[in-house]
Amino acid sequence: xxxxxxxxxGLTAPLTVAIERAVSLLGQAxxxxxxxxxxxxxxxxxxxxxxxxxxxxxxxxxxxxxxSPAGPILLRAGGMTADLAELRDRADLVIAWFxxxxxALATVGEAGAVAGGPRRRLVAVGPRPPTGxxxxxxxxxxxxxxxxxxxxxxxxxxxxxxxxxxxxxxGCRTLAxxxxxATCVGILTQPGADPLGLAAWALARAVRCLAHAKPAFxxxxxxxxxxxxxxxxxxQTLLTWRYGAGGGIARADRTGGHFRPAECDAVRLIERGExxxxxxxxxxxxxxxxxxxxxxxxxxxxxLDCRSDEPPRAAGSCVHVRWYRAAGTVLGQDGRExxxxxxxxxxxxxxxxxxxxxxxxxxxxx
Amino acid sequence: xxxxxxxxxxxxxxxxxxxxxxxxxxxGVVADIWVEGGRIVSPPADPAGFRRVDVSxxxxxxxxxxxxxxxxGPKVNAGRLIAPQLAAGRRGTCPAAVPTIHATxxxxxxxxxxxxxxxxxxxxxxxxxxxxxxxxPILDRGIYLLAADEEPVLRAAAGTxxxxxxxxxxxxxSTGRGWAVKVANPGGPAFWKRGRRGDQHDLDxxxxxxxxxxxxxxxRLATAVTSLGLPHPxxxxxxxxxxxxxxRTLLETMRSLAGRRAHLAHVQFHSYSGGxxxxxxxxxxxxxxxxxxxxxxxxxLDVGQVLFGDTVAxxxxxxxxxxxSHATGVPLVSHDSHLAGGCGILPIAYREQTxxxxxxxxxxxxxxxxxxxxxxxxxxxxHPNGACFTAYPRLMRxxxxxxxxxxxxxxxxxxxxxxxxxxxxxxxxxxxELCIISRAAPARIAGLPHKGxxxxxxxxxxxxxxxxxxxxxxxxxxxxxxxGGLLVAEDGQPRSLEPGRLLSAAVPEQ
Numbered sequence: 001x002x003x004x005x006x007x008x009x010g011l012t013a014p015l016t017v018a019i020e021r022a023v024s025l026l027g028q029a030x031x032x033x034x035x036x037x038x039x040x041x042x043x044x045x046x047x048x049x050x051x052x053x054x055x056x057x058x059x060x061x062x063x064x065x066x067x068s069p070a071g072p073i074l075l076r077a078g079g080m081t082a083d084l085a086e087l088r089d090r091a092d093l094v095i096a097w098f099x100x101x102x103x104a105l106a107t108v109g110e111a112g113a114v115a116g117g118p119r120r121r122l123v124a125v126g127p128r129p130p131t132g133x134x135x136x137x138x139x140x141x142x143x144x145x146x147x148x149x150x151x152x153x154x155x156x157x158x159x160x161x162x163x164x165x166x167x168x169x170x171g172c173r174t175l176a177x178x179x180x181x182a183t184c185v186g187i188l189t190q191p192g193a194d195p196l197g198l199a200a201w202a203l204a205r206a207v208r209c210l211a212h213a214k215p216a217f218x219x220x221x222x223x224x225x226x227x228x229x230x231x232x233x234x235x236q237t238l239l240t241w242r243y244g245a246g247g248g249i250a251r252a253d254r255t256g257g258h259f260r261p262a263e264c265d266a267v268r269l270i271e272r273g274e275x276x277x278x279x280x281x282x283x284x285x286x287x288x289x290x291x292x293x294x295x296x297x298x299x300x301x302x303x304l305d306c307r308s309d310e311p312p313r314a315a316g317s318c319v320h321v322r323w324y325r326a327a328g329t330v331l332g333q334d335g336r337e338x339x340x341x342x343x344x345x346x347x348x349x350x351x352x353x354x355x356x357x358x359x360x361x362x363x364x365x366x
Numbered sequence: 367x368x369x370x371x372x373x374x375x376x377x378x379x380x381x382x383x384x385x386x387x388x389x390x391x392x393x394g395v396v397a398d399i400w401v402e403g404g405r406i407v408s409p410p411a412d413p414a415g416f417r418r419v420d421v422s423x424x425x426x427x428x429x430x431x432x433x434x435x436x437x438x439g440p441k442v443n444a445g446r447l448i449a450p451q452l453a454a455g456r457r458g459t460c461p462a463a464v465p466t467i468h469a470t471x472x473x474x475x476x477x478x479x480x481x482x483x484x485x486x487x488x489x490x491x492x493x494x495x496x497x498x499x500x501x502x503p504i505l506d507r508g509i510y511l512l513a514a515d516e517e518p519v520l521r522a523a524a525g526t527x528x529x530x531x532x533x534x535x536x537x538x539x540s541t542g543r544g545w546a547v548k549v550a551n552p553g554g555p556a557f558w559k560r561g562r563r564g565d566q567h568d569l570d571x572x573x574x575x576x577x578x579x580x581x582x583x584x585x586r587l588a589t590a591v592t593s594l595g596l597p598h599p600x601x602x603x604x605x606x607x608x609x610x611x612x613x614r615t616l617l618e619t620m621r622s623l624a625g626r627r628a629h630l631a632h633v634q635f636h637s638y639s640g641g642x643x644x645x646x647x648x649x650x651x652x653x654x655x656x657x658x659x660x661x662x663x664x665x666x667l668d669v670g671q672v673l674f675g676d677t678v679a680x681x682x683x684x685x686x687x688x689x690x691s692h693a694t695g696v697p698l699v700s701h702d703s704h705l706a707g708g709c710g711i712l713p714i715a716y717r718e719q720t721x722x723x724x725x726x727x728x729x730x731x732x733x734x735x736x737x738x739x740x741x742x743x744x745x746x747x748x749h750p751n752g753a754c755f756t757a758y759p760r761l762m763r764x765x766x767x768x769x770x771x772x773x774x775x776x777x778x779x780x781x782x783x784x785x786x787x788x789x790x791x792x793x794x795x796x797x798x799e800l801c802i803i804s805r806a807a808p809a810r811i812a813g814l815p816h817k818g819x820x821x822x823x824x825x826x827x828x829x830x831x832x833x834x835x836x837x838x839x840x841x842x843x844x845x846x847x848x849x850g851g852l853l854v855a856e857d858g859q860p861r862s863l864e865p866g867r868l869l870s871a872a873v874p875e876q
Binding site: 042080081208215237238240241242243244245246254255256329331334335336337 | 438443446466468469472488490497501688708
């Protein structure tokens with residue numbers, strides 16, 4: 001078994017030396033940001049939080065909904081969710097709502113959830129027509145208006161007159177007819193590309209309105225690159241029970257974190273120079289990587305991840321520890337835990353590295 | 367937070383305290399409490415090695431037990447998200463309605479509570495809830511599992527194979543490491559998943575897609591739980607929570623369960639008179655309910671008292687949450703998982719001058735003050751639904767101080783002031799009775815023979831209070847709190863963060 005490997009400023013270094021350097025960087029920092037976390041197991045996230053509390057660090061998981069100005073609530077208000085098994089077993093109308101047709105629907109297809117047939121109708125709404133689905137063509141920018149119009153239709157209101165709304169109204173009328181003929185409606189959604197949260201909110205309201213008339217639910221699809229652990233739900237859940245929010249934590253404190261949505265997210269903290277050290281646990285969103293690169297000379301970086309490559313870094317101190325593989329527990333979007341990797345391989349685990357950092361830090365601070 | 371090393375003394379004696387220990391019949395008796403190995407022991411023949419702690423003049427009670435609270439799991443996390451300003455409160459400033467899991471333990475312990483149960487965890491979320499509860503400091507803790515939200519269990523409860531239902535419940539309790547079975551709106555998820563909204567009117571409406579009614583589901587669940595010999599009987603949140611006229615549903619629930627052991631949760635939220643969905647006719651339906659309850663000894667209850675202030679309502683009864691959201695216009699967070707139940711969460715601000723809120727406040731107190739047997743009543747606010755548990759001292763004063771209660775009554779909505787029977791209720795709970803409803807009765811109801819008492823062999827969960835005519839002040843700041851013989855809090859400050867034990871029920875093999 002291969003253990004963790006490390007580099008310091010791009011040069012291969014023994015793990016023990018890299019750990020000591022990381023401890024030094026974090027211990028001497030004015031203010032540390034701990035970010036990433038969404039592809040780390042729960043055990044490692046907990047260890048990262050322990051470290052954050054020791055350092056009084058800011059914490060942000062880089063999740064999309066925390067970065068939204070409206071925060072996490074807007075995205076969840078009124079959502080009626082289910083999983084693919086529910087879709088497979090009950091829905092006679094499946095609507096793919098502005099999903100990426102190739103990747104998202106492939107995921108669903110693998111689960112056997114959208115096999116078409118005489119008793120199941122498949123309708124895709126959005127810019128691109130997936131193979132085998134009826135298609136209602138609407139531009140991506142129309143997602144919010146389409147959801148609002150559908151909601152109005154389901155609530156019994158007339159479609160607005162006027163040529164500006166004509167294509168939208170035609171599409172929604174077709175959809176409303178299909179919904180009217182169905183007994184159970186499953187709607188596939190693809191969270192992510194919704195910076196304000198309005199599209200998700202508008203659709204959630206429409207689905208809840210529909211659910212008053214007949215069984216209806218949304219199935220959010222998360223697209224995660226192959227080989228990447230998805231523990232976004234775990235990160236948000238654990239951070240919330242520890243600090244009262246899933247990110248945007250100004251200072252890690254178990255008695256009540258200082259929640260500053262859209263103020264203390266990772267990108268803003270880095271861009272404004274409010275942190276001078278970043279502990280990146282796992283993969284980071286592209287925007288965070290860009291922010292780190294832009295402030296490289298002012299920022300110490302400790303990176304713990306599985307990636308084999310390393311973004312070039314022109315300046316600033318950087319310790320990069322690659323752990324062997326993720327092992328531990330992750331939380332699915334459905335709220336269920338599952339085990340990944342070999343828990344027995346804890347000697348190589350991320351949690352162990354984080355615990356090691358924590359155990360060394362008081363010494364460094366002193 | 368850095369703490370001094372925990373004061374972990376294997377042996378000590380609290381001397382000269384005035385004991386309130388209803389389980390052993392001691393009511394204001396001055397006696398010593400000997401502790402060894404985390405338990406209360408008989409006075410030893412050789413007292414050498416027992417450190418003496420002088421508690422003369424102070425009031426000694428067993429540690430508090432909250433048998434119906436919401437402290438962990440997905441709905442509590444959603445509550446923290448929906449009201450982050452209420453998640454970060456600290457003692458002495460704005461009290462948190464939905465504290466972080468760590469703060470929850472500290473706040474409970476510094477109030478003199480040593481055991482808490484989360485009353486509604488979906489089986490699918492039990493693993494993550496246990497992970498969260500592992501970070502709960504100090505308190506012994508357990509969970510009630512919403513077993514009947516699971517489709518196979520609901521189908522079994524709707525059928526007639528009692529052995530199969532018992533087997534499924536046993537498996538749920540065993541795998542979910544639960545303490546009890548909770549049902550929230552019996553059969554309600556079937557309406558929520560399959561029916562049209564508004565289809566569910568009473569306990570006798572046929573469940574969509576099933577050949578049974580909510581009443582039959584309720585009765586079969588209660589029987590199955592009894593057959594398993596679980597420590598706590600079926601924990602029942604009945605249908606029509608929060609609706610005008612729902613006192614009839616609660617009465618029918620009690621009639622259905624009479625003759626079986628069952629616990630009725632947060633009865634305040636189920637005791638409203640008035641016409642169906644007619645909030646203008648809202649009022650108290652407590653009197654006939656109390657009459658029935660007082661004459662049926664197998665039934666127990668917790669009240670779910672409302673106290674004025676900001677909080678977050680959260681329930682596994684998603685339909686009820688949505689109704690409240692529509693009625694009040696506040697935003698709802700709803701986590702529905704159609705295969706495994708759901709929950710609804712919404713912020714709420716209880717105000718003295720709001721008619722409905724004033725009725726809710728008065729109805730809860732009416733329950734407390736008209737039930738004749740305090741041993742069948744558990745003090746609760748259904749945290750955080752009626753109020754945060756940090757308001758318990760205020761509730762204790764409302765119960766134990768009639769003058770204070772009258773003063774509070776004078777400040778609420780005039781209609782309630784004039785129509786509620788509260789003004790004519792002069793009962794004052796004694797210290798012994800307050801001890802019963804916050805310690806001894808919850809222990810007995812929950813099935814914890816080693817808790818809620820100070821007899822030999824009991825867990826050394828002990829609270830030392832300074833006597834004070836102001837009961838709210840007295841109960842808000844105990845001088846010392848011991849959990850399992852360990853000093854965990856002193857004068858409002860935590861002294862140990864050592865986690866307590868998980869209470870999980872043993873179930874017989876089916």
